[in-house]
Amino acid sequence: MKLLGLHHVSILTGKAERNFQFYTKILGFRLVKKTVNQDNTESYHLFYGDAKGSPGTEITFFDIPGLGHTYPGIGSISSTSLRVKDTNALHYWEERFKEFRIQHGQIEKRNNRNTLAFQDFEGTSLVLVADNGEEGVTAGVPWDKTDVPVEHAIIGLGPVTLTVGVPDKTVQVLTDVMGFTQSGTYPSLAGDFPDIMVFSTGEGGSGAEVHIETRPDLPRMRPGRGSVHHVAFRVPNEEEYDYWAQRIAESGLMNSGKVERYYFKALYFREPNHILFELSTDTPGFDVDEPIETLGEKLALPPFLEPRRTEIEAKLRPLDLDDK
Structure with a gap:
């Protein structure tokens, strides 16, 4: 049994209203679920995705007002990629970022794909990656109720990059436990460091990749607003979820056991570099x-x-997302 690819990425925000404005009004995502953090119901949990909220298209945020800065480093999910149809879309986004004064880089190659790096208002490291007809995990359905043209819309999650000091044990978990295979390498973006390693699962393609960056020079990451809390990987159904729950337990990795989230079933564990992984059903x-x-x-x-509900709503801060 193979994991299908990326399911969602969850990030911390200190300002849900501005977060909503950025991800829906500027990036063109659809808000597909406004709910609460089930482990802390005094905090909102916002899910953005494609037109249908499809697995593999979702980027989610825990709202924690007053959250401090992120201090980047090892033991982190250091960047999250978002898929677009082709390089023409990257040129569209380059101009859109200029219009909205969004911090961004230049169109460049990463792992033989055209990409465009940028940051949201809290410093979250994001990368647009062009599919350009590449085979692999199917993209999502563009949300057409936005001013972003559907041909340039964000259509799913691309690779996540893990930044670690020593990669060996993380690689071992990805390959020996989770069934990923190494599919390539490409030069470090930071200079004279080991090549970034690429690992794939399922049908492959950008929606099914984890990239590992080795940076022994960096301190441990200190999380804050804009930092990634965890990455989740797709399990197609409950039968295979049971298989993976048993496999993770037998691996000796400390884990949450089965967790019912209602919208999906989940299981959480930390790999040896302390990065939080989740397995989630479609x-x-x-x-x-x-x-x-x-x-x-x-x-x-x-x-x-x-x-x-009455108790939960009474403890939640007011959150007005209309026309923000």
């Missing part, structure tokens, strides 16, 4: 409690939290 999906047409419009709570 099913049942975000339309299990809301019609596709109105995803993300109301505060959604899973059934096991619904009896506490």
